[in-house]
Each structure stands twice: as structure tokens, then as C-alpha cells.
Amino acid sequence: MVATDEELVARSMAGDAESFNQLVLRWERPIYALAYRVIGRDEDARDVAQETFLRAFRALPGFKGQAKFSSWLYRIALNLCRDWIRRKKRTPVVEMPEDVDFIEMAADQGPVESIEDLVARNEMSRIVAEGMKLLPDEQRTAIVLKEYHGLTFQEIADLQGCPLSTVKTRLYQGLSVLRKHLESQGMTSFASGRTS
Amino acid sequence: MSLMFTCDDKATLVAYLYNEIDAPDRQRVDDHLRQCAACAAEVGALANVRTGLTQWAPPNAELGFTIVRSGGSQQAAGAPPAAVLRPAQWWNTVPVWAQAVAAILVLAVSAAIANVQVKSGPDGLVVSTGWMTPASASPAAAVVPDAGSEQWRTALIALESQLREEIRASRETGVVRAASRSEVDDVTVNRVRALLEASETRQQRELALRVTQLARDMDIQRRADLLRVEQAIGHTGVEMLKQRQTLNYMIRASTTTPPQ
Numbered sequence: 001m002v003a004t005d006e007e008l009v010a011r012s013m014a015g016d017a018e019s020f021n022q023l024v025l026r027w028e029r030p031i032y033a034l035a036y037r038v039i040g041r042d043e044d045a046r047d048v049a050q051e052t053f054l055r056a057f058r059a060l061p062g063f064k065g066q067a068k069f070s071s072w073l074y075r076i077a078l079n080l081c082r083d084w085i086r087r088k089k090r091t092p093v094v095e096m097p098e099d100v101d102f103i104e105m106a107a108d109q110g111p112v113e114s115i116e117d118l119v120a121r122n123e124m125s126r127i128v129a130e131g132m133k134l135l136p137d138e139q140r141t142a143i144v145l146k147e148y149h150g151l152t153f154q155e156i157a158d159l160q161g162c163p164l165s166t167v168k169t170r171l172y173q174g175l176s177v178l179r180k181h182l183e184s185q186g187m188t189s190f191a192s193g194r195t196s
Numbered sequence: 197m198s199l200m201f202t203c204d205d206k207a208t209l210v211a212y213l214y215n216e217i218d219a220p221d222r223q224r225v226d227d228h229l230r231q232c233a234a235c236a237a238e239v240g241a242l243a244n245v246r247t248g249l250t251q252w253a254p255p256n257a258e259l260g261f262t263i264v265r266s267g268g269s270q271q272a273a274g275a276p277p278a279a280v281l282r283p284a285q286w287w288n289t290v291p292v293w294a295q296a297v298a299a300i301l302v303l304a305v306s307a308a309i310a311n312v313q314v315k316s317g318p319d320g321l322v323v324s325t326g327w328m329t330p331a332s333a334s335p336a337a338a339v340v341p342d343a344g345s346e347q348w349r350t351a352l353i354a355l356e357s358q359l360r361e362e363i364r365a366s367r368e369t370g371v372v373r374a375a376s377r378s379e380v381d382d383v384t385v386n387r388v389r390a391l392l393e394a395s396e397t398r399q400q401r402e403l404a405l406r407v408t409q410l411a412r413d414m415d416i417q418r419r420a421d422l423l424r425v426e427q428a429i430g431h432t433g434v435e436m437l438k439q440r441q442t443l444n445y446m447i448r449a450s451t452t453t454p455p456q
Binding site: 017046053123124125129143146148165186188 | 250251441
């Protein structure tokens with residue numbers, strides 16, 4: 001049976017570092033993805049993810065469990081992202097992964113997705129990344145937390161330290177900017193729409 | 197929320213878009229969207245943006261962070277010891293077949309540097325290493341089987357006599373000679389040992405250099421190949437996108453043009 005986050009946290013607090021390593025294994029990719037989408041640099045996102053877990057491990061005795069462990073990690077990671085942006089004094093630069101191997105990607109995707117589809121998806125990814133770069137920090141973070149991490153409005157409000165209505169406004173404004181950007185790039189429709 | 201949904205209520209529109217809305221409010225928005233084309237179009241466009249967002253994926257980075265205790269046993273209970281996180285060791289990410297190829301390459305390079313030679317002879321298999329040339333006695337030894345002459349036999353007898361003389365003389369002054377021979381042996385052994393160590397160090401250094409160079413060459417070649425493929429496919433992809441846009445435009449134009 002797979003241990004829950006809470007169980008692993010309890011064992012970690014009792015001194016079992018291996019349990020914490022299981023938490024790291026479980027959450028390293030989401031935390032890295034969050035950092036990458038917020039600050040937009042692969043190497044720096046790795047550093048932020050690493051520092052997030054290091055700080056979490058050191059601060060573990062102070063974790064009282066009022067929030068979910070994942071929310072606590074997200075908070076640490078977002079603070080580090082904010083520090084990174086402030087320290088670097090620059091807007092996040094979204095870089096596309098280097099050495100994109102379409103043939104390898106197509107093999108990973110199986111027979112369903114052709115190379116043509118992969119190229120189109122890569123192009124779309126690039127355009128979305130450019131659009132995200134246009135957004136203010138708060139709007140981009142709200143969209144990332146909502147779209148890619150499935151947090152509720154209330155969870156985002158708690159993480160960003162703002163009212164619920166502000167989160168909705170940030171989401172609306174961010175999506176509207178992205179809409180204009182995508183339309184300006186000729187991207188007006190996709191395979192399927194969604195409303196949830 | 198008021199009883200009627202209004203077009204400027206963007207907060208409720210976002211709640212509707214993400215389906216974080218209660219049933220009565222959802223019903224009100226649905227009713228409004230049936231009557232308001234502008235809001236319906238906006239909801240459709242924003243949903244479309246959300247679909248586009250799913251295409252943005254971060255790089256498939258190798259992470260593998262691990263907590264490593266540093267001097268954990270003497271840490272006070274309750275306080276986590278100082279720890280570092282290190283990424284996964286790179287060879288864990290290398291496929292098994294590549295590790296096997298690398299191991300074979302290393303062995304081959306090592307054998308080449310060490311000059312391993314296996315010879316079959318009357319004494320069985322002989323394995324030798326190193327670049328030292330055989331002693332100059334070898335050619336002479338090779339000549340021996342061919343020299344069956346009387347002159348050669350006389351020389352051998354003379355040599356035997358000389359050896360016997362020397363052995364006898366050594367017995368008379370055995371202690372002194374043994375001591376001096378021991379000192380010479382120690383010096384020789386030390387010298388040989390130093391030479392061996394220097395040789396091993398040099399060989400290891402050369403091996404490391406060659407392996408590093410090989411890995412670098414392979415990496416450069418791989419990057420160049422990937423770049424070529426990406427450029428070729430990227431160019432094709434751009435062309436395809438342009439063609440698709442042109443096709444879409446032509447379809448739109450053909451459907452909107454009134455019949456003559």
C-alpha cells in the first residue's frame with residue numbers, strides 16, 4: 001500500500017530521511033514544472049526545485065500540518081521563484097528545450113501522434129510560452145497553479161495571499177491576454193474546447 | 197451573485213469556465229449564454245485558450261534529487277541534520293546497452309594502452325603487458341638452436357668453467373657478497389617498483405584522457421546529428437503550417453464568396 005503524504009511526513013519528522021526521499025520523488029516533478037513555468041529557465045528551475053526540498057527538509061520540525069504538504073511545498077517554491085525574479089531583476093524568460101528530437105518524441109508518443117502533429121504541438125508550445133512571458137508575475141502564477149496543478153481558487157488565494165475575487169480577476173485578465181496573443185499568431189482553434 | 201448574470205461579471209464567468217461554481221449560478225450563466233452571443237463567444241474563446249495551454253510542457257528534465265545526511269548520527273534529536281540534495285548520478289540515466297558499450301570500449305582502450313599480449317609457446321600461454329622491448333638476449337637465444345658447431349660447444353664449456361670458478365669464489369667470501377647483493381637487490385626492487393608505479397600512473401592518466409576525449413567526440417557528434425534532424429523537420433513543419441493556413445484561408449474564401 002502506498003503511504004500518504006501525511007504518513008511520510010510523520011515518519012520524516014521522526015528522523016526517517018528515506019521517507020522524505022519518497023516525498024521528494026513524488027513531488028520533484030510538479031515542483032520543477034511549477035518553477036519552470038513561473039521563471040522559465042530549465043537550470044534555474046532545477047535549482048529552485050532542489051532548494052525547495054532542502055528548505056522543506058530543514059523546516060520539517062516546524063511543519064504543523066495545518067496545510068497540505070503539497071501546498072506547503074508550493075508555497076516554498078513560489079517564494080523562491082519570487083526571490084529569483086526579484087534578484088535577477090528581469091522578467092521570466094521562457095526558453096524552449098534544446099535538442100528537441102521529434103523522431104524520439106514520436107516514438108515516445110506511439111503510433112497515434114505523427115511527426116506533423118508533434119511539430120505543430122511544439123510550435124503551439126512555443127507560442128504559449130511566449131504568451132505567458134507577456135503576463136505579469138501574479139497572473140502567470142495564478143494561471144500556472146490553476147491550469148497545470150489543479151489548485152482551487154481558494155488554494156491559489158491562500159498561496160498568493162490575496163482575496164478570492166482577485167484570483168478570478170487575475171485568471172480572467174491573464175487568459176484574455178493569452179487569447180489575444182494566440183489570435184495574433186493565427187492560432188484560433190484547437191482540437192477540442194473545454195469548460196472545466 | 198445577483199439574480200441575473202450580467203456581461204461584466206467576469207469573476208462568475210471565470211468560475212463557470214473552471215467549473216468551480218454552484219448549480220444555481222451555473223444555470224444562470226447558461227441561461228445568459230443562450231441569449232448573449234458575445235459572452236458565449238468569449239467563453240468559447242477562453243476555453244480554447246485553455247486547450248492551447250495544455251500544449252505547453254516543461255522539458256523532460258532528469259531530476260532524481262536525494263536527501264543526503266551529513267554527519268547525521270551526532271545531530272540532536274528532533275532537528276534534521278544538515279543535508280544536501282544532489283541530482284541523480286548521471287550514469288543511472290544512461291541505458292544499459294550504452295553502459296555495456298562504454299565498458300567494452302574502456303577495456304579495449306586499456307588493453308591497447310597496456311599492450312597486453314598473449315603468446316602461445318612450448319611453456320604454454322604467456323601473457324605479457326607493457327611496452328618494454330625484450331632483452332637483447334632474445335636474438336641470441338634464437339640463434340642457439342641453429343648453432344650446433346664445435347665452436348659453440350667449446351664456448352659453452354668455457355662459460356661453465358667460468359661459472360664454477362665464480363661460485364667457488366663466492367663460497368669463500370659468502371657473507372660479504374651476500375650482504376652487498378642484498379643491498380643491490382633492494383635498490384633494484386625499489387627502482388623497479390617506482391618505475392612500475394610511474395608507468396601505472398601514466399597509463400591511468402592516458403586512459404582517462406582518451407575516455408574523456410571519446411565521450412566528448414560522441415556527444416558532439418550526437419548534438420550535431422540532432423541539430424540537423426531538428427533543422428530539417430522544423431523547416432518542414434513551418435512549411436506545413438503555412439500551407440495549412442493558406443488552405444484554411446482558401447476554404448474560408450470559397451465558402452464566403454457569393455455565387456456569380
